[in-house]
Amino acid sequence: xxxxxxxxxxxxxxxxxxxxxxxxxxxxxxxxxxxxxxxxxxxxxxxxxxxxxxxxxxxxxxxxxxxxxxxxxxxxxxxxxxxxxxxxxxxxxxxxxxxxxxxxxxxxxxxxxxxxxxxxxxxxxxxxxxxxxxxxxxxxxxxxxxxxxxxxxxxxxxxxxxxxxxxxxxxxxxxxxxxxxxxxxxxxxxxxxxxxxxxxxxxxxxxxxxxxxxxxxxxxxxxxxxxxxxxxxxxxxxxxxxxxxxxxxxxxxxxxxxxxxx
Amino acid sequence: xxxxxxxxxxxxxxxxxxxxxxxxxxxxxxxxxxxxxxxxxxxxxxxxxxxxxxxxxxxxxxxxxxxxxxxxxxxxxxxxxxxxxxxxxxxxxxxxxxxxxxxxxxxxxxxxxxxxxxxxxxxxxxxxxxxxxxxxxxxxxxxxxxxxxxxxxxxxxxxxxxxxxxxxxxxxxxxxxxxxxxxxxxxxxxxxxxxxxxxxxxxxxxxxxxxxxxxxxxxxxxxxxxxxxxxxxxxxxxxxxxxxxxxxxxxxxxxxxxxxxx
Numbered sequence: 339x340x341x342x343x344x345x346x347x348x349x350x351x352x353x354x355x356x357x358x359x360x361x362x363x364x365x366x367x368x369x370x371x372x373x374x375x376x377x378x379x380x381x382x383x384x385x386x387x388x389x390x391x392x393x394x395x396x397x398x399x400x401x402x403x404x405x406x407x408x409x410x411x412x413x414x415x416x417x418x419x420x421x422x423x424x425x426x427x428x429x430x431x432x433x434x435x436x437x438x439x440x441x442x443x444x445x446x447x448x449x450x451x452x453x454x455x456x457x458x459x460x461x462x463x464x465x466x467x468x469x470x471x472x473x474x475x476x477x478x479x480x481x482x483x484x485x486x487x488x489x490x491x492x493x494x495x496x497x498x499x500x501x502x503x504x505x506x507x508x509x510x511x512x513x514x515x516x517x518x519x520x521x522x523x524x525x526x527x528x529x530x531x532x533x534x535x536x537x538x539x540x541x542x543x544x545x546x547x548x549x550x551x552x553x554x555x556x557x558x559x560x561x562x563x564x565x566x567x568x569x570x571x572x573x574x575x576x577x578x579x580x581x582x583x584x585x586x587x588x589x590x591x592x593x594x595x596x597x598x599x600x
Numbered sequence: 601x602x603x604x605x606x607x608x609x610x611x612x613x614x615x616x617x618x619x620x621x622x623x624x625x626x627x628x629x630x631x632x633x634x635x636x637x638x639x640x641x642x643x644x645x646x647x648x649x650x651x652x653x654x655x656x657x658x659x660x661x662x663x664x665x666x667x668x669x670x671x672x673x674x675x676x677x678x679x680x681x682x683x684x685x686x687x688x689x690x691x692x693x694x695x696x697x698x699x700x701x702x703x704x705x706x707x708x709x710x711x712x713x714x715x716x717x718x719x720x721x722x723x724x725x726x727x728x729x730x731x732x733x734x735x736x737x738x739x740x741x742x743x744x745x746x747x748x749x750x751x752x753x754x755x756x757x758x759x760x761x762x763x764x765x766x767x768x769x770x771x772x773x774x775x776x777x778x779x780x781x782x783x784x785x786x787x788x789x790x791x792x793x794x795x796x797x798x799x800x801x802x803x804x805x806x807x808x809x810x811x812x813x814x815x816x817x818x819x820x821x822x823x824x825x826x827x828x829x830x831x832x833x834x835x836x837x838x839x840x841x842x843x844x845x846x847x848x849x850x851x852x853x854x855x856x857x858x859x860x861x862x
Binding site for chain 2: 533
């Protein structure tokens with residue numbers, strides 16, 4: 339009866355640089371479902387941290403010398419809303435990952451990353467790492483990462499699911515964080531109903547569903563934060579899965595000229 | 601095997617002012633599952649439009665006289681990004697629903713509603729209505745609406761599920777819309793892991809999951825836009841469902857003094 343179903347994938351193991359994430363996912367799926375590990379219409383939702391680790395998108399803070407600007411921003415941003423002291427080396431990594439600093443106030447750095455994502459700390463994170471001196475940054479090209487993982491899953495299982503890679507972003511006007519898609523392949527990231535009509539024949543004026551983001555959000559609900567289940571498999575979204583890799587999560591980025599809050 | 605499952609609820613019928621939405625939902629559930637229509641740990645996710653219609657949170661545009669400010673804003677905002685002409689009466693309704701206009705540029709009005717939600721057009725919508733001269737506004741107190749529907753479901757079925765009421769909001773830096781919770785009852789709207797440790801014993805620094813919003817997002821994936829399924833039932837989120845009604849979606853509103861984009 340369920341129209342949508344999702345489950346976490348366990349048994350992925352600890353990720354190291356150079357790991358073949360597609361193969362690890364395929365193996366874990368085969369262990370769970372030996373006969374048919376993966377279907378074409380499924381969505382494989384992956385928390386970006388394992389992608390970053392596998393790709394070596396990490397920075398050893400011991401190699402970072404903060405610039406005067408990073409020292410100044412760290413001092414201004416301390417204490418953070420959580421009462422912590424901002425590490426100037428982390429601020430330097432954030433600046434290195436940013437195209438533009440959008441806001442710096444009240445202990446929060448909001449920046450536009452090189453990819454074009456607007457988020458706190460350019461997506462740089464130290465959490466969930468067994469090494470406190472290592473900062474995890476976003477993958478260099480998360481849409482390419484998603485395409486590569488999708489290609490590898492197809493090689494190994496014969497199925498071509500959609501792949502979506504997520505990060506947790508804070509929101510300007512709401513508490514808490516929401517997972518959003520930073521990369522995807524084989525997925526229609528936006529379902530555009532603008533200009534179409536509803537079941538009563540009336541125009542649906544502003545219905546433009548950010549499918550990829552909603553999928554990452556539901557995956558995060560399934561994923562318990564303290565478990566090692568970075569991968570979630572979603573069934574029931576066949577209508578959004580495409581044979582080709584499609585435009586990726588880049589299609590979700592609102593261009594600079596439409597930014598009302600710059 | 602699914603850890604999370606969701607399905608749309610059909611058979612709700614057309615909503616009219618004064619309709620007992622809790623009873624309509626209970627009846628539709630009973631028609632589908634006569635033995636045990638509802639469980640305590642389930643989440644009932646409802647698109648706000650049916651709540652607004654049942655509560656009479658609608659405005660007949662033929663009764664609205666736009667103020668000089670509404671006429672001016674409508675002229676400035678036309679044509680909209682979709683190439684439409686902004687109706688000054690709709691702009692007047694938006695102003696009436698707003699505590700503050702946050703941005704008015706490029707055909708978009710972003711305002712803070714009386715509830716404190718920051719969104720385009722104060723959540724006012726004309727779509728999906730069989731009557732083009734009727735604007736649908738947000739329920740006056742969506743947390744109270746959620747509590748009332750929850751109470752009614754409990755009376756009629758004996759079960760106390762969580763109830764969450766959603767609207768689709770645009771995002772400042774991303775294309776497309778995401779559903780967010782504007783009201784909820786019996787749900788922990790935010791899962792706060794800040795300060796806790798991960799499975800490796802490392803601190804989870806910034807993990808503060810907006811549970812209620814992720815649930816509304818997944819409900820919107822289940823809900824086909826052209827079908828009459830405003831209600832989605834979600835299984836597998838028992839850990840976020842609470843016996844008491846809880847703080848509601850008001851807890852998701854970032855207070856004015858934390859707003860970096862004002």
